[in-house]
Amino acid sequence: MNTLLMKSAAPLLAAALLAACSSGPRPPDWQLEAKGSMDRSVAAYMEGNSRVEMAELERARGQLTRSGRAELLATAELLHCATRVASLVLDEPCTGFEKLRPDATEAQRAYADYLRGQALPPQAIALLPETQRAAAAGNAGALAGINDPLSKLVAAGVLLQTGKASPAVIRQAIDTASAQGWRRPLLAWLGAELRLAEQGGNTAEADRLRRRIELTQNAPAPAKP
Template sequence: MKTALFDAIKFVALLAGALLLAACSSGPKPPDWQLEAKGSMERSVAAYMEGNTRVEMAELVRARGQLARTGRADLLATAELLHCATRVASLVFEPCAGFEALRQDATQAQRAYADYLRGQLPPQNAALLPEPQRAAAGGNAGAVKGIADPLSQLVAAGVLFQKGQASPAVLQQAVDTASGQGWRRPLLAWLSVQALRAEQGGDAAEAARQRRRMAITQESALTVKEKTVNDIP
């Protein structure tokens, strides 16, 4: 029987085989808590990447509640790592407080991944990472483009940026990936970096072009917000 993984958290779930959904058509129906946690984490990730923090946090709270019913720290740790990974993908570097509260009961692979997200993974622990991340963890900027999963790719780019190892090619790949997925929050973050680097390099025209893209992206966010507010009865 194959085990189906929720695509957006595949690269994190592989850390401990956690949050796996036995969704094979020939198998028994997954428990309700798995389905609820899966759906909430999907919506939480999507909302954050779109820039909707309110929905993101509400869904994260629901997912935490479902996972806590199992009494398993590794499941909760996986959700917290995913939560923090979306931040790194969007160039928001902050302590992963939710995971740190669970660190002592997390798996060795989960602890390694948390260190990776902080840009502080010891080289000898790189083998504990999901395979797509290993080359990027070693500072191989060229490995980012070869990562198939969009979120995983942005995480790898974010880690390299945090360590001061993100080349112009990595920045462009991150912009293209975020743009292709329609992920407003990380797109704005990576465009801002490109604009700043262009300014620092004396390329005013390129900096202006990037800021025009940012303005379009920000305008779309305001339009969606106004529509949402107006639709509330």
């Protein structure tokens, strides 16, 4: 049988917009198309291609509204906002989700508050994806137990937002973004490390980071589809 889950390209609220049991029938086309569009939207944003990101997001929104289920669209909106936190775009409101907040699940509302860096009570932390609970509690060692790269960057972004990101957290975020080839978050986290080097008066390290930032900025743009 097909099982519809609150899943996405990363295990933010579970792991993807849908999952089908191997023995069940093929999921409806709108589910497959919505998941594919969200996967492409996330990838494009992280690679620095905002035009493709928004085009794919709109396609996903169009498919999800066909279900008439606010909680499905809310999952996509939260994933969209999570990419911002992962890339340290912390001043951009999660407008798409907030319009759906009254009809969202408790877990979704807790996750939205988590992305904004709000302090959560224990009962709300318990509703978060397991990978994010330690970060929500302010544990700077939370990243060590997270395997999914987007989830790791989200946790790091929340820790930075709440003033609990150690230099080790920043380095882990840099390594994660670099390993994935995600230029947008890589530049953001390199900038965070550069500020630390400048504040600490480490001129040689600051110069090295500036060279790496320049190299990343000058990388060829992704080919247009």
